[in-house]
Amino acid sequence: MNATRRQAVPAVTPPSDDELYGITELAQEYGISLRAIRFYEDKGLLAPRRINGGRAYTRRDRVRLGLILRGKAVGMSLAEIEHILSLYGDHGEGHATQLEYLVGRIDATMTELDTRRRHIEAMLGELGEVRSQLKKALAAKRRLGKG
Amino acid sequence: MNATRRQAVPAVTPPSDDELYGITELAQEYGISLRAIRFYEDKGLLAPRRINGGRAYTRRDRVRLGLILRGKAVGMSLAEIEHILSLYGDHGEGHATQLEYLVGRIDATMTELDTRRRHIEAMLGELGEVRSQLKKALAAKRRLGKG
């Protein structure tokens, strides 16, 4: 897939900047609608630069979008996701107490996620039991019908 | 709480039946609203008997409600939950092919849940990294400020 990777790019690529992506690129890449992406922006989850009126997304933006979708897959609301995304900021210059605060928020988020995971594991366990019950019933039927 | 439990019940209790619960009992027990419980019924997730016009829930119904809430905690929609609840039915008399089918559905559901769990674990991993980054930054600051 990456075999087509010489320096064939038309040479007009601005040298200082990272690669930028259009909105449709992102939409296709992640299999979501343009509307959804703009919606996330409305909600403050994304803030792409504007180039000539259009939205231009950096790698960081792509990562953020990935986190958004992962959050959704996990069952979080956009509000919760926004909450989490704020933990992924720069904090390069953060004051100590601010960093402590962030760590606290992260810990809280992690325990919430852990709770959710435990719920899932419980369901998996219960489903496993149901499954083996069914298997037992099936085996019994087969002993009657074939043995 | 259950200390008031002689056979003081007015004697009109039909002898054949298991214990039944009222809707408010369930609501309080699970900390949800009456409206929510009736809503789940509207959606076909619950089907309590009617006694004298009122809803009467059996232990099985309580279990189902528990599963519903667990499903919600996991981030599933009511539709998905309904899908799963159907796997918990009686199947006592099920035909063999029917049972096979159910096992298949259960397997599918389990892999879906597993996917979700993996998503959660991924997020937990990433958050853990962010957390340790912050910790490092904090330690550095402390070395500057205090050491």
Place this chain on the structure above:
DNA sequence: CCGAGTGCTTACGTTAACGTCAACATGGTT
């Protein structure tokens, strides 16, 4: 028999998370 309490139904309101549609603006191509 009456009022309080409990429950039921019907209907409308609400929030989140988008989808859909209309009406432009722009940039490149022919």
Place this chain on the structure above:
DNA sequence: AACCATGTTGACGTTAACGTAAGCACTCGG
């Protein structure tokens, strides 16, 4: 200049999952 693809901003529609409110029925203690 005409056209088309791509993109933008509203505005309105929609679905899920309830909450809230109104009004009727039943039942039980006094």
